Structure formats: C-alpha cells, structure tokens
Amino acid sequence: MTATLRDIRLPLALLGAQHGFDGVEAQGCLRGDALFREGRLVGMTRAAPTPQGGRILLPRLVEVHCHLDKCHTAGRLDAAGGDLAHAIERTRRDKDNWTGADLRARALTGLEEARAAGCALIRSHVDWGDTAAPPLAWHVLQEVAAELPDMTLQLSALTGVDKMADPGFAAAVAGNIPQGQSLGCFVLDHANVDAGLRNVFAQAAARGLALDFHVDEGLSPDLNGLERIADVALGTGHEGPVLCGHACSLIHRGGAEFARIADKLAGAGIAVALLPMTNLYLQGRGTGTPTARGITKAQELVAAGVRVTIGTDNVRDAFCPVGRHDPMRALELAVLAAHLDPPFGRWLPAVTTDAARALGHAPIPLSGARVDDLLLTEARDLAALIAGAPRARLTAASLRREDRR
Ligand SMILES: [Zn+2]
Numbered sequence: 001m002t003a004t005l006r007d008i009r010l011p012l013a014l015l016g017a018q019h020g021f022d023g024v025e026a027q028g029c030l031r032g033d034a035l036f037r038e039g040r041l042v043g044m045t046r047a048a049p050t051p052q053g054g055r056i057l058l059p060r061l062v063e064v065h066c067h068l069d070k071c072h073t074a075g076r077l078d079a080a081g082g083d084l085a086h087a088i089e090r091t092r093r094d095k096d097n098w099t100g101a102d103l104r105a106r107a108l109t110g111l112e113e114a115r116a117a118g119c120a121l122i123r124s125h126v127d128w129g130d131t132a133a134p135p136l137a138w139h140v141l142q143e144v145a146a147e148l149p150d151m152t153l154q155l156s157a158l159t160g161v162d163k164m165a166d167p168g169f170a171a172a173v174a175g176n177i178p179q180g181q182s183l184g185c186f187v188l189d190h191a192n193v194d195a196g197l198r199n200v201f202a203q204a205a206a207r208g209l210a211l212d213f214h215v216d217e218g219l220s221p222d223l224n225g226l227e228r229i230a231d232v233a234l235g236t237g238h239e240g241p242v243l244c245g246h247a248c249s250l251i252h253r254g255g256a257e258f259a260r261i262a263d264k265l266a267g268a269g270i271a272v273a274l275l276p277m278t279n280l281y282l283q284g285r286g287t288g289t290p291t292a293r294g295i296t297k298a299q300e301l302v303a304a305g306v307r308v309t310i311g312t313d314n315v316r317d318a319f320c321p322v323g324r325h326d327p328m329r330a331l332e333l334a335v336l337a338a339h340l341d342p343p344f345g346r347w348l349p350a351v352t353t354d355a356a357r358a359l360g361h362a363p364i365p366l367s368g369a370r371v372d373d374l375l376l377t378e379a380r381d382l383a384a385l386i387a388g389a390p391r392a393r394l395t396a397a398s399l400r401r402e403d404r405r
Contacts (some may be wrong), residue, residue: 001037001038001039002035002036002037003035003036003327003400003402003403004033004034004035004401004403005033005035005057005121005399005402005403006033006047006050006053006374006402007031007032007047007050007053007055007194008031008032008033008034008044008053008054008055008056009029009030009031009034009047009054009055009056009057009291010023010029010030010031010034010044010056010057010058010366010381011029011056011058011345011382012025012029012345013027013028013345013346013348013349014058014059014348014349014352014353014365014366014368015030015189015365015367016365016366016367016368017086017365017367018367018370019367020035020042020044020046020367021043021044021367022044022221023044023046023047024045024046024049024280025047025383027267027343027381027382028343028345028382029056029345029382030044030359031049032044032045032046033045033046033047034048034057035086036371037126038062038369038372038400039371039396040368040369040371041057041366041367041368041369041371041374042367042368046085049261053255054380055376055377055378055379055380056365056377056379056380056381056382056385056389057374057375057376057377057394057396058348058366058374058375058377058391059120059352059353059364059365059366059369059373059374059375059383060118060119060120060121060352060373060374060375061066061117061118061119061120061326061327061328061351061352061355061375062120062121062122062309062318062327062329062351062352062355062357062359062361063114063117063119063121063122063123063179063184063311063312063325063327063354063355064123064243064245064273064309064311064350064351064358065116065123065125065212065243065245065273065275065308065309065311065312066110066122066123066124066125066311066313066314066315066325067124067126067127067313067314067315067317067319068106068107068110068111068122068124068126068136068141068144068153069098069103069107069124069125069126069127069137069141070091070127070314070317070318070319071095071106071107071108071109071110071314071315071317071325072095072106072109072110072196072315072316072317073091073094073097073106073316073317073318073320073396074316074317074318075316076094076097077090077094077317077318078090078172082285083283083285084217084218084282084283084319086318086319086320087282087319088318090318091127091318092318094318095108095127098136098137099136100136100140103137103141103159104140104143104144106143107124107140107141107144110124110315111144111148111151111153111323112324113315113324113325113326114151114325114326114403115150115151115326116162116326117324117325117326117328117329117391118391118392118393119151119325119327120151120152120364120373121151121152121154121355121356121359122151122152122153122154122325123154123155123156123182123212123359124141124153124154124155124156125155125156125157125158125212125214126138126141126155126156126158127158127172128157128158128159128160129149130163131140132168132169132176133172134174134176138155138157138176141153141155142155142178146165151277152361154180154181154182154210154211154359154361155177155181155182156181156183156184156212157173157176157177157181157182157183157184157187158180158184158185158214158341159173159183159184159185159186160186160190160196161185161186161187161190161191161192161193161197161200161225162190162191162192162196163185163197164185164196164197164199164201165191165192165193165195165196165199167199170196170199170200170202170203171199171203173179173203174203174204174206174207174209175207175398177207177209179207179208179209179254180308180360181201181209181210182207182209182210182211182212182359182360183200183203183204183207183210183211183304184200184211184212184213185200185213186212186213186214186217187213187214187215187216187225187228187229187403188216188217188218188223189217189218189220189222189223190334193228194228194232195224197228197229197232198236198325201232201233201236201238202236204238204240205236205240208240209240210211210240210241210242210243210359211238211240211241211242211243212242212243212244212245212356213225213229213242213244213245214245214246215229215244215245215247216245216247216248217245217247217248217279217282217283217294218248218283218294219248219249219251219252219283219284219294221249221252222249223248223249223364224249226244226247226249226250226261226265226272227260227261229242229244229270230261230264230265230267230268230270231264231365233268233269233270234264234267234268238268239269240360240372240378241269241271241357241358241359241360241371242268242269242270242271242352243270243271243272243273243309243358243359244265244270244271244272244273244343245272245273245275245313246273246275246279246296246313247272247296247298248279248283248294248295249294250293250296250297250301251295251296251297253297258300258304259304259326262300262301262304262305262306263304265301265304265306266304267304269307270306270307271306271308271309271354271357271358272296272298272301272306272307272308272309272364273308273309273310273311273358273400274295274296274298274308274309274310274311274334274338274350275310275311275313276295276310276314276330276333276334276337276338277312277313277320277322277323277330277333278313278314278319278320278338279293279295279313279334279337279347280293280294280295281319281320281321282294282319282320287395293337295337295338296338297332297338298310298338298341299338299340305318307354307357308350308354309350309351309354309355309358310327310330310331310334310347310350310351310355311327311355312324312325312326312327312329312330313330316349322326324372326389327351327355328351328385328386328388329388330351331347331348331350331351331386332387332388334345334347334350335363335386342382342383343382344382344383344385344386345382347386348382349363353362353365362396365388370395371394371396371399372394374393374394374398375391375392375393375394376391376393376394376398376402377389377390377391377392378391379391
C-alpha cells in the first residue's frame, strides 16, 4: 500500500538516510510530497508548494528526564519557593501522601501530558529510600509502565552517591532494576563520591543497565562531579549509555578547564541533559530577583562534540511549581535560558534522535520511520514548531484521510 502526504517539510537534522528523498531545501527542511510505502516513510518527491501546505513532519519526541513520582503535588504543598535543599525537604514531608493510588493518579496525569506532547519514550527518575529495597513508587511505576499501550516508560533509580559507596547497598539496589531500565544517583556535595561512582559503574556494567546522574545541580564553583563521572567512565572503559543531568556549575569552567572536561565527556560518550525549567527555578536564589541563571554550557558542549539533550525535569512539584511534560516546551525554554540561536534544526535531535541514543534506545530518523512513529504538526517553520504549534501522532487512518486531500 502506498500513500502521499502533499507538501510536507522534513527537518534535515532528523532525516537520516537521504536516499530517495528529493525536495526543495530551505531553512533546515526538505519540502515536497512525502511518500509512504508499506506503512513507512520511504521518500520525497519535488512538488509545487501549496498555499495551505508546508507542514512539518517529525519523529515522536523523547523525554529524557522527569520525575513521575513527584509530579503534580504542588497543589497540596505548603508555602512554595526556596532552593534545592528546601525542595528536597518539602518533598520528604509530602512522601507521607505517596500511597499507591496517589502515585498512580499523578503519574498517569504526567503521562497524559507526555502523550499529548507526542512522546514515544520517557525516562522517569524514582526517588529511592534509605534502604536498598525498592520504594512503593518503583513498584507502582513499573506497573504503570507495563500497562502503557503506546509509550515506553523507562525508570531510573535515584539514589544518593554516598549510599552507593557501600558495595553491598549498591549491589542490592542494582539487583532490583530490570534490564532496559536505568541506575542513577544524586551527586552534589556528598561524601565518598568516587567510591560511590565506582560501585555504580561496576553494577551498571555487570547488569547491562543505563546510567543517569543528577550531577552538580548548583552554582557553586566547587562542584566537580561531572569530571569525576567522566574519569570513572574513562578509567573503567565503560560502554553503556551514561546521561548526566543539570551540570550547572559547568558555567564557571572556561578555557582549558572547560576543554579538558568536555574532552573527557566526549571521549567517554557521556551525554548531558539540559534541564532549564527546574534549574531556572531553583538556582541563583537569594532574596528577590536572581542575578545568575542556572544552566549548563549547551552550546560549548555541542561544539566540543558532546551529545546534548533537553528535558522537562520537575512538573508542578516542590522543585518547580509550573510546567507540563513536553520536551518541545523544554526546548523552547532552553532557547531563552541558554541562548540557543537559530537555525533551530540543530537542536531538534536533543528531544528526538539524540535523546533516544542518550537513553540507550535506537533513534528513529524520519527516513524509514513507521507511520505511527511520526508527528504531523501545523508548524510551517522550525520557530513555530518550537513555539508549540499543534502536533498529532500520524496513524494509518489519518494518513489515508490526508492521502485523499
Ligand atoms: Zn531531575
């Protein structure tokens, strides 16, 4: 069976193999009639632009970093505001409310937002407790993940790196994580960072788990967890996917020091997640209006060959009282927070193909993508796409309707 979507734009940064794709190239997109065969996008032919045409087609999105156990609690929390330490403490108190029903309902609300945003793959962190046994939230979210008909939910255990310095604790935590999921920890100003990191990497390597770190989530120039993670990865020859979120203190590293750290990250194949929402809310706090912004050096990391992804992080909880699960919205905010200038095509992999790679999944480029792996948007240019133009998942039925237009 064949079908044609008339007058479509395909972002070149997401196209993949170009064989069979012939269109007019402009502003980072290839424009023409998109051809489908046997349920896949297989080519493009040149065609005259139409007055109402030129809509952008893109792969479904990837959310690299969120917290479905914490999300949508803001409405019941006491006085809002405060820094990272305040958010952690307020969340600790709220955990008395985390029953199975509460966790499930809030997670499903978050996932509905992700579905509406066009997500195919989502990584959610899950706060681990003081014991090695999984918390209730881990069990509930595993159940939710197994029931999802149309999205892949990957879970990542969020432990403290100081606790993981105990090899027995690290092994017991990792032993509870099924293959295909992720092991992670919080690396800030903890004790025993290097011992904790060595254990975390050893467990991930032994069990084939992806790794994910909340690292240097602060603006103190003394934070250096990012380089220590890269050192362990390089020292052990680690081959699995490693994603480092936040890395705010990298803002203080310049010149040879930045180049050294970025070289290590690139050499180890470590990806960095830019998380503008939570960072802008929690970092640089004093009294009144902030004078510093919490964001990592995305432009410089990309220039140094480091894979950069962009995620939503916290949604309407103690860490960030606003937002919704939508990676495109996170990208829009990153444009402002990190001065990600046009042309915008180069930043689309951060919420699609490169984001999938960072989670250890195969990327889905446009070329050869299955119909239901695609989003048809109302955007006629990349700025409109990032600004939130309506997007909907393509289906065999909607493709048939479009084919007759
Ligand atoms: Zn986070």
